[in-house]
Amino acid sequence: QTVVTQEPSLSVSPGATVTLTCGLGSGSVSTNHFPSWYQQMPGQAPRSLIYYTENRSSGVPDRFSGAILENKAALTITGAQADDESDYYCVLYMGSGTNWVFGGGTKLTVL
Amino acid sequence: EVQLVESGGGLVQPGGSLRLSCAASGFAFSSYSLNWVRQAPGKGLEWISYIGISTTTIFHADSVKGRFTISRDNAKNSLYLQMNSLKDEDTAVYYCVRDWHYSFDFWGQGVLVTVSS
Numbered sequence: 549q550t551v552v553t554q555e556p557s558l559s560v561s562p563g564a565t566v567t568l569t570c571g572l573g574s575g576s577v578s579t580n581h582f583p584s585w586y587q588q589m590p591g592q593a594p595r596s597l598i599y600y601t602e603n604r605s606s607g608v609p610d611r612f613s614g615a616i617l618e619n620k621a622a623l624t625i626t627g628a629q630a631d632d633e634s635d636y637y638c639v640l641y642m643g644s645g646t647n648w649v650f651g652g653g654t655k656l657t658v659l
Numbered sequence: 660e661v662q663l664v665e666s667g668g669g670l671v672q673p674g675g676s677l678r679l680s681c682a683a684s685g686f687a688f689s690s691y692s693l694n695w696v697r698q699a700p701g702k703g704l705e706w707i708s709y710i711g712i713s714t715t716t717i718f719h720a721d722s723v724k725g726r727f728t729i730s731r732d733n734a735k736n737s738l739y740l741q742m743n744s745l746k747d748e749d750t751a752v753y754y755c756v757r758d759w760h761y762s763f764d765f766w767g768q769g770v771l772v773t774v775s776s
Contacts, residue, residue, distance in 0.1 A: 584762035586704075593754060593769055594704065599762035637704050641761045647718050648694075648706035648761075 554651035570638030576619035583621035663767035681738040681755030689733040692758035697751035
């Protein structure tokens with residue numbers, strides 16, 4: 549069974565930079581996993597932030613960026629704002645059969 | 660404006676069936692692959708079903724394989740999820756989601772399915 553790992557929770561000060569990661573229980577994340585990231589505010593549907601590792605979705609501020617760092621997918625928020633406080637999910641494409649596997653999500657607190 | 664509107668949720672007993680629908684608008688429906696993603700109360704997201712542009716390409720997660728069937732009607736700009744043999748653990752909000760470069764670019768608002776006796 550494929551396990552995608554995320555930090556359960558992180559905190560960041562307003563204006564600071566924070567990096568959320570997305571790893572594989574066994575193995576390295578690469579661009580071949582087409583990592584993507586989603587923001588979910590309480591009571592709302594998820595919103596696409598990053599697709600195909602590093603591409604920002606339409607309307608996403610450029611303070612959000614994606615990359616592969618040390619064998620994990622990473623979402624970096626540069627200059628965190630209060631309304632970035634949310635749940636963040638990554639998902640990896642594992643190929644036909646298993647298809648997509650979500651991480652457990654990271655609850656980001658801005659304080 | 661891209662819109663995905665789910666319907667058909669509700670309360671159903673274990674072992675029962677339900678059919679979810681997703682009405683799409685604002686884009687060329689027949690040119691996009693589509694998915695269903697669910698979220699149990701207080702839990703994370705789980706991908707469960709995919710249907711390609713050609714309806715011959717269909718995948719289901721192991722957790723629903725053999726019980727759920729995804730389908731689409733391009734003439735009606737609609738996506739469906741037939742759910743049979745429902746279990747307590749199928750209780751979740753179900754999202755209709757558009758596929759884009761192996762990611763999920765637009766999400767519906769979700770519909771709640773509650774499986775309980």
